[in-house]
Amino acid sequence: xxxxxxxxxxxxxxxxxxxxxxxxxxxxTFSYFAKTLLRKNLYTMEFPEQKWMFPKRYRGYPMLVQxxxxxxxxxxxxxxxxxxxxxxxxxxIGHYNNPEVxxxxxxxxxxxxxxxxxxxxxxxxxxxxxxxxxxAHVMSSGSRSGLIFKKTLLLDDxxxxxxxxx
Amino acid sequence: MTTPNLVKMKVNxxxxxxxxxxNLLQALMEDIKTEIPHFCYHPGIGPEGSCRxxxxxxxxxxxxxxxxxxxxxxxxxxxxxxxxxxxxRKHVLEFFLLNHPxxxxxxxxxxxxxxxxxxxDAHQTESRFDFAKEQKDKHKIxxxxxxxxxxxxVLCNRCVRFGSDFIGKEELTIRNRGSHNEIDVPDNQxxxxxxxxxxxxxCPVGALTTLEYRFKARPWEMRTVDTVCGGCSxxxxxxxxxxxxxxxxxxxxxxxxxxxxxxxxxxxxxxSIHDLPAEGDRLIEPVDKRVATDVFEKLFETIxxxxxxxxxxxxxxxxxxxxxxxxxANYSNATVYAPFSSxxxxxxxLLPSTSLTFGQSFDQAQSIAVLGEKLExxxxxxxxxxxxxxxxxxKSIFSYHEGENxxxxxxxxxxxxxxxxxxxxxxxxxxxxxxxxxxxxxxxTPHETLVSxxxxxxxxxxxxxxxxxxxxxxxxxxxTNMAPMDEMYQAIKxxxxxxxxxxxxxxxxxxxxxxxxxxxxxxTVYMASAAHPQALILxxxxxxxxxTGTFTNTFGLVQRLRRAxxxxxxxxxxxxxxxxxxxxxxxxxxDVTNVLGILSQEVxxxxxxxxxxxxxxxTYDHYERTQWR
Numbered sequence: 001x002x003x004x005x006x007x008x009x010x011x012x013x014x015x016x017x018x019x020x021x022x023x024x025x026x027x028x029t030f031s032y033f034a035k036t037l038l039r040k041n042l043y044t045m046e047f048p049e050q051k052w053m054f055p056k057r058y059r060g061y062p063m064l065v066q067x068x069x070x071x072x073x074x075x076x077x078x079x080x081x082x083x084x085x086x087x088x089x090x091x092x093i094g095h096y097n098n099p100e101v102x103x104x105x106x107x108x109x110x111x112x113x114x115x116x117x118x119x120x121x122x123x124x125x126x127x128x129x130x131x132x133x134x135x136a137h138v139m140s141s142g143s144r145s146g147l148i149f150k151k152t153l154l155l156d157d158x159x160x161x162x163x164x165x166x
Numbered sequence: 167m168t169t170p171n172l173v174k175m176k177v178n179x180x181x182x183x184x185x186x187x188x189n190l191l192q193a194l195m196e197d198i199k200t201e202i203p204h205f206c207y208h209p210g211i212g213p214e215g216s217c218r219x220x221x222x223x224x225x226x227x228x229x230x231x232x233x234x235x236x237x238x239x240x241x242x243x244x245x246x247x248x249x250x251x252x253x254x255r256k257h258v259l260e261f262f263l264l265n266h267p268x269x270x271x272x273x274x275x276x277x278x279x280x281x282x283x284x285x286x287d288a289h290q291t292e293s294r295f296d297f298a299k300e301q302k303d304k305h306k307i308x309x310x311x312x313x314x315x316x317x318x319x320v321l322c323n324r325c326v327r328f329g330s331d332f333i334g335k336e337e338l339t340i341r342n343r344g345s346h347n348e349i350d351v352p353d354n355q356x357x358x359x360x361x362x363x364x365x366x367x368x369c370p371v372g373a374l375t376t377l378e379y380r381f382k383a384r385p386w387e388m389r390t391v392d393t394v395c396g397g398c399s400x401x402x403x404x405x406x407x408x409x410x411x412x413x414x415x416x417x418x419x420x421x422x423x424x425x426x427x428x429x430x431x432x433x434x435x436x437x438s439i440h441d442l443p444a445e446g447d448r449l450i451e452p453v454d455k456r457v458a459t460d461v462f463e464k465l466f467e468t469i470x471x472x473x474x475x476x477x478x479x480x481x482x483x484x485x486x487x488x489x490x491x492x493x494x495a496n497y498s499n500a501t502v503y504a505p506f507s508s509x510x511x512x513x514x515x516l517l518p519s520t521s522l523t524f525g526q527s528f529d530q531a532q533s534i535a536v537l538g539e540k541l542e543x544x545x546x547x548x549x550x551x552x553x554x555x556x557x558x559x560x561k562s563i564f565s566y567h568e569g570e571n572x573x574x575x576x577x578x579x580x581x582x583x584x585x586x587x588x589x590x591x592x593x594x595x596x597x598x599x600x601x602x603x604x605x606x607x608x609x610x611t612p613h614e615t616l617v618s619x620x621x622x623x624x625x626x627x628x629x630x631x632x633x634x635x636x637x638x639x640x641x642x643x644x645x646t647n648m649a650p651m652d653e654m655y656q657a658i659k660x661x662x663x664x665x666x667x668x669x670x671x672x673x674x675x676x677x678x679x680x681x682x683x684x685x686x687x688x689x690t691v692y693m694a695s696a697a698h699p700q701a702l703i704l705x706x707x708x709x710x711x712x713x714t715g716t717f718t719n720t721f722g723l724v725q726r727l728r729r730a731x732x733x734x735x736x737x738x739x740x741x742x743x744x745x746x747x748x749x750x751x752x753x754x755x756x757d758v759t760n761v762l763g764i765l766s767q768e769v770x771x772x773x774x775x776x777x778x779x780x781x782x783x784x785t786y787d788h789y790e791r792t793q794w795r
Contacts (some may be wrong), residue, residue: 075271076273076381077276082384082387086533094381095381103272103304104272
């Protein structure tokens, strides 16, 4: 293949100074700075106090669903546990006290959010629509153990954030 | 055993050789590995032809035929995978799914369920049934171990036939008609036979499941370990299901061995694992009531300095434990006592050696005579085999003992008779008889009587001695340099031993004796609270699912135990601390390293004594793990 040499641009001495380009860039920066100072067209937000609005189908961290009868939908079939790629889910099977309503519930349902990769495979595997991806996207804690979420916390809509359509 | 006559027939257009007279479904599954769905057929229970799921196309026949009710014959031409056959099976399956609840996520069978597998194989993903499903009783506890879910039942009739053919009583029946058809216990009588766990094994769906395993785990969380039951001397082959995450054994299921337990297990053996104390209560570290640390060092000093130490084995000692105990006793001038009876040992030498396995000699015999015990209470699994032999191959059954007649439901000869009377009268039996002689009668009968009885038997008859302990035959095989238990009681009374090491159960007779002269009593126990008050050193004890080694069963079969779980540290196991102690005594010979080698190696690495035993007996784990359950 033939080698094609690109022609170098013909630069003047002012171009070699670089100063006009720098000033041109700074003009944009300072114009935005002035706009922010005057509270026009904000481009950042005060994050922990203010939250970003996500579309409803946004895939965040998983949560458990409570059924109409007040019991969680989960029957501890352990399919999410086996399908979970980083093994973030741990389930211990338990008996529900009223077998007429439901025979089997998870006695323990733990998701290690530090391991969760938010892939959504648990939601896909679930035969009972018991685990769904919420739109929670912020997980932070001072310790690793703080990221281990137990059943009560997963059932709670602690991390439900108002969505755009709400 | 006669070798089956192979005949030529066509399967899916290909010519194959199959054994003549064999059940066609089983021949297809076993000999040419063709998967054919089936519910009502079970190799142990037999065919019925009611589920219609094993339909195959037969050339020359206008209609489909159930392969489970056909036998292999010359010139048969069948199609198992043709469109017609597949379509027929798919539509039969659709009918099974009409009223079957969608319980799979929380059904104990889910993950190992034939119905689930067949449904997925047939791509039967959608239901065309628009009506409400039949509602039935979903959780009815029908016995100590079994829970019934009527909705899940596919009415394969296996449980009903198992009851009538093997237990002698239809413990479960089918009642009502049409879609109200359901399985139930008659008159709400709970299941009482000692074989209820088998229902959960062969039930093809989750209709009958065990309470012990209910909601414990899912099949894919567990790994199976092939081991042998230590409950009685039959040594049923079983699989221990260990949950990988927690390392605990959740259930025991049978492993097919036609010479031992066939497809079955008794409840006593199967649920024995649940009778163990909870893991938190178990003794997992050695305890010395005098010193806090270095228990084994102290024990070594005690044994070394003792004048007359004694090792007392119990029935659950493996061949390897016996071997190493004897070695250790050699160094410490100790006496080894083992629970075998010298009368049984003497009687066993009378019996002619046979090259037949138990299954073969059972099949050859025209009639079976049980002498001296109720099989159901002492060797339960054998009673299933006897009743089945009557129903299937019309063998005559005789039983002579002092208890109740257990075969009253079938045409059998029973006589309430004592050992003395029996050997005096010698009731007539067929020439080709298999005698199952209980240890109870041998122990209570003078040796001369037994000698004359064995001599009086016709040549074609065979005698199988049924011993008591799970490895009693292994002890008899290694009986040199070991003393039976009776001698121990005498020695304790004579205050002979100053150090006694109990490796296993404390014999009841010993607990009653005065042990105050024993300076150090060492005991292996499951729970510290169960120890003898005078025991100074307590060592943790392993259950048979926690052991590695071999057991020799009452038919002389050397079978391997594999460790399924580990409750306490490896160095506290009897075999391991004995090995360490032997090294302290200065024993560095090859045989001991070989004894250690048996954990991973095959029969050839056995020490010579054991190798001889293994070679003289018939088989060693030669049955493949099969999928029949």
